[in-house]
Amino acid sequence: MSDSASRLVTLSAARWRLSILLTAAMTLIYVGFILLVAFNKELLGTVLVPGLSVGILLGVLVIVAAWLLIMVYVRWTNANYDVAVAEIRRAHQEGR
Amino acid sequence: MGQAGQPNIIAMSGFIIFIILSLVITWFAARRTHNTKDFYAAGGSVTALQNGLALAGDYMSAASFLGIAGLVALSGFDGLIYSIGFLVGWPVVVCLIAEPLRNLGRYTFSDVVAFRLRQRPVRVASAAGSLAVIAFYLIAQMVGAGNLIRLLFGLDYEVAVAIVGVVMLAYVLFGGMIATTWVQIVKAVLLLSGATMLAVMVLAQFSFNPLALFAAAAEQYGPSVLAPGRLVSDPVDAISLGLALMFGTAGLPHILMRFYTVPDGRTARVSVAYATAIIGIFYLLTFVLGFGAMVLVGQTAIRGVDAGGNMAAPLLAEVVGGQAFLGFIAAVAFATILAVVAGLTLAGAAALSHDIYVNAFRHGHAPEKEQLLVARAATIVLALLSIGLGIAFKGQNVAYMVGLAFAIAASANFPALILSMFWKPFTTRGAQASILFGTVATLGLIWMSPAIQVDLLKHTTAYFPYRNPGLFTIPLSFIIGILVSWAAPEPSALAGFAKLEQQIHFGAADDAE
Numbered sequence: 001m002s003d004s005a006s007r008l009v010t011l012s013a014a015r016w017r018l019s020i021l022l023t024a025a026m027t028l029i030y031v032g033f034i035l036l037v038a039f040n041k042e043l044l045g046t047v048l049v050p051g052l053s054v055g056i057l058l059g060v061l062v063i064v065a066a067w068l069l070i071m072v073y074v075r076w077t078n079a080n081y082d083v084a085v086a087e088i089r090r091a092h093q094e095g096r
Numbered sequence: 097m098g099q100a101g102q103p104n105i106i107a108m109s110g111f112i113i114f115i116i117l118s119l120v121i122t123w124f125a126a127r128r129t130h131n132t133k134d135f136y137a138a139g140g141s142v143t144a145l146q147n148g149l150a151l152a153g154d155y156m157s158a159a160s161f162l163g164i165a166g167l168v169a170l171s172g173f174d175g176l177i178y179s180i181g182f183l184v185g186w187p188v189v190v191c192l193i194a195e196p197l198r199n200l201g202r203y204t205f206s207d208v209v210a211f212r213l214r215q216r217p218v219r220v221a222s223a224a225g226s227l228a229v230i231a232f233y234l235i236a237q238m239v240g241a242g243n244l245i246r247l248l249f250g251l252d253y254e255v256a257v258a259i260v261g262v263v264m265l266a267y268v269l270f271g272g273m274i275a276t277t278w279v280q281i282v283k284a285v286l287l288l289s290g291a292t293m294l295a296v297m298v299l300a301q302f303s304f305n306p307l308a309l310f311a312a313a314a315e316q317y318g319p320s321v322l323a324p325g326r327l328v329s330d331p332v333d334a335i336s337l338g339l340a341l342m343f344g345t346a347g348l349p350h351i352l353m354r355f356y357t358v359p360d361g362r363t364a365r366v367s368v369a370y371a372t373a374i375i376g377i378f379y380l381l382t383f384v385l386g387f388g389a390m391v392l393v394g395q396t397a398i399r400g401v402d403a404g405g406n407m408a409a410p411l412l413a414e415v416v417g418g419q420a421f422l423g424f425i426a427a428v429a430f431a432t433i434l435a436v437v438a439g440l441t442l443a444g445a446a447a448l449s450h451d452i453y454v455n456a457f458r459h460g461h462a463p464e465k466e467q468l469l470v471a472r473a474a475t476i477v478l479a480l481l482s483i484g485l486g487i488a489f490k491g492q493n494v495a496y497m498v499g500l501a502f503a504i505a506a507s508a509n510f511p512a513l514i515l516s517m518f519w520k521p522f523t524t525r526g527a528q529a530s531i532l533f534g535t536v537a538t539l540g541l542i543w544m545s546p547a548i549q550v551d552l553l554k555h556t557t558a559y560f561p562y563r564n565p566g567l568f569t570i571p572l573s574f575i576i577g578i579l580v581s582w583a584a585p586e587p588s589a590l591a592g593f594a595k596l597e598q599q600i601h602f603g604a605a606d607d608a609e
Contacts, residue, residue: 008601016518019191026187027342030180034338037177037324038331044173045323051311053322055173056383062180063376069187074369077195082362085601 003091011084018076022069029065033058106419108249110427119266121278142277142357148370151354153280155182155345155375156287157233157436158240160382161429163495165412166405168386169398172313172321175386178495179379181338185345186375190368193346195361196517199603200596204443205352205509206451209516209531211599212592213524216456221531223451225508226349228535229501230444231485233348234437234478236497238486241433243406248426254487261483264437268445268475276438277357283428283435288374290428291381294409297416298388306384313387321390333562337499340566344502347509350443360603388412406494441478448474499564500542507569508534515577517600520593522577523586530577534569541565 036044036058044055142150160182167175201207206222238257245256267275302308313321345351355364389398389408392415401407413425449471454462462470489497512530515522542548544559562568 008598012597012601022191023188026184030184030338030342031335033180034177034334035331038334041323041325045319045325047314047319047322049307051307051309051314051322053173053310053319055323056176056310059173059176059180060380060383063183063379066183066187067372067376070190070369070372073187073191074365077365078362089602 007084007088011081011088015077015081018073022073026066026069029062033062106423108423110423113427117282121275121282141359144358144363144366145370146277146281147354147358147363147367148374149284150277150280150357151351151367151371152374152378153284153287153435154350154354154439155371156284156378156432157498158237158244158429158433159495159498160378161287161291161432162240162244162406162409163498164379164382165385165389165409166398166402166407167495168382169389169393169408170395170405172317172387172390173324176383177324177334177338178341178499179382181341182345183372183376183379185342186368186372188343188346189351190365190372192514192518193352194355194364194368196600197352197513198355198358198361198364199600200517201356203353203356203450204446205349205513206447209512209527210455211516212589212596213516213522213527213586214588215460217524218527218531219451219455221528222509222512223447225504225512225531225535226447226451227444228508228539229347229349229505230440230447230478231481232497232501232504233350234440234444234482235485235489236494236501237433237437237440238482239489239497240406240494241430241437242486242490243402244410244426244429244433248410253490257486258483260434260437261479261486264434264441265476265479267434267438268441268479269472276435276442279435279438283431284374286428287432288378290425291378291385294413294416294421294425295381295384295388297421298384298392298412301392301416309384309387309391312391316391317395321387330562332567333564336562336567337564339570340499340503340506340564343506343510343566343570345505347505347513348502349447349505349509350439352509353443353446385409385412388416392416404494437482441475441482444478445471445474448477496547496563500538503542503564503566503569504535504538506566507538507573511570511573511577515574515581517596519578519581520590521581521585523581523584523589525584525586526577526579526581529580530573533576534573537572538565538569541569 037055044053044058046054048054048057159178164175164178164182167178169175197205197208200211204222204226206219206226209222210218238260241260242253242257245251245259246253249256251259267279299306299309302312310322354367358364358367386408389412393408393411398405398408398411401411410422410425410429414422417424449467453470453474454460454467508531511534512527515530516527541560541562542565545563545565546558546561547563549555549558
């Protein structure tokens with residue numbers, strides 16, 4: 001019991017760290033984008049090729065970044081977290 | 097070009113077909129709604145893809161389709177800030193909220209906040225916060241729907257708002273969450289396919305190269321349409337709006353409620369991935385729709401029909417696809433609003449009936465039949481209220497109103513939800529203080545902002561200079577929740593934390609241990 005409890009604490013901490021990391025990453029990316037919108041309009045207005053400004057490119061990249069962060073989280077939890085939770089639960093039930 | 101305010105037979109038929117289709121869905125769903133779990137949570141039997149579509153359906157409201165297309169068409173790049181802001185909240189939802197919420201609660205997010213705290217005070221406070229969010233969101237949808245119907249079918253604004261209210265009432269009243277979920281799914285598929293068809297037809301005129309379209313926009317209206325600066329000029333306002341959009345998503349009661357319709361945490365998590373993919377694709381399409389309307393319809397023509405630009409997407413549909421396509425897109429836009437309004441009303445009914453009536457007044461012991469009756473009565477009250485508010489707030493800007501709803505959600509609901517799940521010393525008083533402060537302070541600052549004081553009341557100055565209060569109210573809500581909890585610790589809340597952590601990981605199934 002105490003073993004499965006301590007494993008749960010470790011697992012919980014691991015997921016919590018990943019959650020915080022990904023949330024912080026999204027916040028930094030988005031706030032960075034907003035700060036550029038607020039303070040460096042010239043940079044975002046720079047046209048790379050006709051029709052494509054830095055602002056539009058970065059905007060698309062922010063959306064793609066949101067997708068990637070969610071994919072990282074879902075993949076990790078599906079592959080590691082779910083399996084570990086199932087194991088702890090099984091051990092817990094056998095131990096009773 | 098069709099005259100605004102003239103009845104349009106093809107648009108009308110498309111609209112009526114959708115109403116009939118969705119009423120049929122409601123009728124089938126009604127036969128499957130037997131108890132409160134069916135009514136609020138669709139029996140907990142929705143799959144990940146279904147829930148992903150329904151989440152996307154709930155999220156993509158009038159502001160997303162009509163509002164953003166219009167903003168981009170009239171001001172270029174700055175309109176895209178809304179597209180991006182509406183999406184970045186989703187990683188926060190999946191990482192911090194979705195699974196714990198699914199595993200801890202039953203019907204509303206108050207279940208989670210109240211989990212280890214004293215039920216009554218927490219539920220009353222959080223129901224108040226939810227209702228404030230829902231009211232602002234509802235007003236925006238009703239105003240959007242009223243304008244759309246008035247422009248397309250030539251009905252009076254008031255009549256249009258009343259029609260939306262009555263049709264929505266029929267869905268929710270008879271079908272509950274099962275019908276609302278299916279209406280959301282049908283609407284999400286329609287909206288995504290309609291927007292895709294529209295974007296493809298626009299791009300066909302630019303040899304399927306979006307950059308050629310953007311370049312044409314820059315040539316016609318100057319390179320500044322591809323750069324920021326036209327809408328968001330003040331840096332603090334930009335950051336404040338950005339934070340409200342990002343953290344508001346994780347506090348929207350009608351979105352959070354969707355996680356109770358799936359069987360487990362894993363399905364909740366995967367459904368968010370589907371939802372974000374769908375919503376992200378849709379927001380990328382708004383880039384094309386907005387600039388397409390700017391180039392092909394023209395800013396003067398768009399402004400001529402509606403000063404707010406809200407009719408940009410329907411007008412674009414008419415230019416590239418004629419009357420029939422306009423009818424289709426109009427029906428899709430209307431369905432979008434109707435579905436969001438139904439989801440909001442259901443969340444409001446859950447707050448009034450499940451949180452306030454059953455748990456606060458009846459101490460959690462009310463017979464199933466009585467609960468369902470109260471939920472349906474609450475739905476009628478909300479429908480009448482939203483018709484009244486929709487008429488009272490005639491002429492307000494749709495996207496801006498939704499931004500305010502996000503600010504209330506981010507300040508009132510989000511901090512309490514996070515603290516209750518992850519911060520052990522959180523107390524009942526702390527939750528109450530945080531939620532009530534978030535609600536009252538946000539509403540107060542909105543009242544003191546230029547939007548109300550200058551635009552609405554015609555005063556020369558506002559007491560508070562920023563249009564969106566999120567930057568100030570979100571951190572303050574967290575701080576107040578923490579300070580009040582420190583001031584008076586609550587032993588029972590501390591003791592309940594172990595069970596909460598256990599249930600976050602294992603779900604309620606292991607409750608019996």
